[in-house]
Amino acid sequence: MNPDQPVRQSELERLVTAFRLLADPGRLRLVAALLEDRELPVRALSRAAALSETATSQQLRVLREAGVVRRRRLGRQILYRLNGGDARALARTGITRAAFRSSYSTRKDATVTYIIAEPCIDIKDKSCVDVCPVDCIHEFDRILVIDPEECIDCGACEPECPVEAIFPEDALPDKWEPFVKINYAYRDATDGDTADVINRLVDDYAREHNVQNEPIN
Numbered sequence: 141m142n143p144d145q146p147v148r149q150s151e152l153e154r155l156v157t158a159f160r161l162l163a164d165p166g167r168l169r170l171v172a173a174l175l176e177d178r179e180l181p182v183r184a185l186s187r188a189a190a191l192s193e194t195a196t197s198q199q200l201r202v203l204r205e206a207g208v209v210r211r212r213r214l215g216r217q218i219l220y221r222l223n224g225g226d227a228r229a230l231a232r233t234g235i236t237r238a239a240f241r242s243s244y245s246t247r248k249d250a251t252v253t254y255i256i257a258e259p260c261i262d263i264k265d266k267s268c269v270d271v272c273p274v275d276c277i278h279e280f281d282r283i284l285v286i287d288p289e290e291c292i293d294c295g296a297c298e299p300e301c302p303v304e305a306i307f308p309e310d311a312l313p314d315k316w317e318p319f320v321k322i323n324y325a326y327r328d329a330t331d332g333d334t335a336d337v338i339n340r341l342v343d344d345y346a347r348e349h350n351v352q353n354e355p356i357n
C-alpha cells in the first residue's frame with residue numbers, strides 16, 4: 141500500500157461499516173464460524189457462537205441485510221454462508237491472529253523469543269516482515285528488531301531471512317549476544333526513546349565490530 145495515496149471516502153465508510161458489524165462479539169463469532177467456506181444451519185451456528193437460536197437468527201438477519209452472509213434452503217434447513225467483502229477479510233485477519241495467539245498462550249511462561257542479529261545490519265530486505273502473523277518485526281535505521289512481548293515464537297520468519305540473521309533466543313550464537321539487548325530494547329526503552337536507543341545501540345555495535353555487510357541482490 142502507498143501511504144501517500146489517499147483512501148477514498150466511500151472506501152473508508154465501507155470499512156467503518158465492516159468494523160461496526162464485527163464489533164459485536166456474537167456477530168464476530170458467527171462470522172468466524174463461517175470462515176473457511178463453511179455453510180451452516182442456525183442450530184450449528186448457535187452452538188459455535190454460544191448464542192441462543194433466537195439471538196443467532198437476529199444477528200444473522202443483521203449480517204444478511206448488510207450483505208455479509210447469504211442463505212439458501214436445503215430440504216427443511218436454511219444454510220448460511222459468508223459473502224466476500226470487507227467484513228469477511230477483516231474477520232479472517234483478526235481471527236487468524238487471535239488463533240495464533242491462543243495457540244501460543246503459554247507465551248508469558250515461555251523463555252524463548254526470536255532475535256534478529258548482526259547479519260541484518262544495513263541489509264534490511266524485510267522478507268521476514270511479510271510472513272510474521274502478528275506484525276511484531278519493526279524497522280529502525282540500520283536493522284529490524286523483534287518485539288519480544290508480541291512475538292509468538294511461530295518461527296515463520298527464520299527460514300525467510302536470506303542472510304540467516306534470525307535465531308531463537310536460546311540458539312543465538314554467543315558472539316551475537318548484544319542483539320538480545322538490542323531486540324529487547326523495543327520493549328524496555330522508555331516511550332518515545334525506542335528508536336534513539338535501538339539506533340544508538342546498533343551504531344555502537346557496528347562501529348566496535350566494524351560491520352560491513354555486503355548488500356544482497
Ligand code: SF4
Pocket residue numbers: 254271272273274275276277286290291292293294295296297298
Ligand atoms: S517468530 Fe518471527 S514470524 Fe513468528 S511471531 Fe516471532 S517475529 Fe513474527
Ligand code: SF4
Pocket residue numbers: 256259260261263264265266267268269284300301302303304305306
Ligand atoms: S529477512 Fe533478515 S535481513 Fe531481511 S529484514 Fe528480516 S532479519 Fe533483516
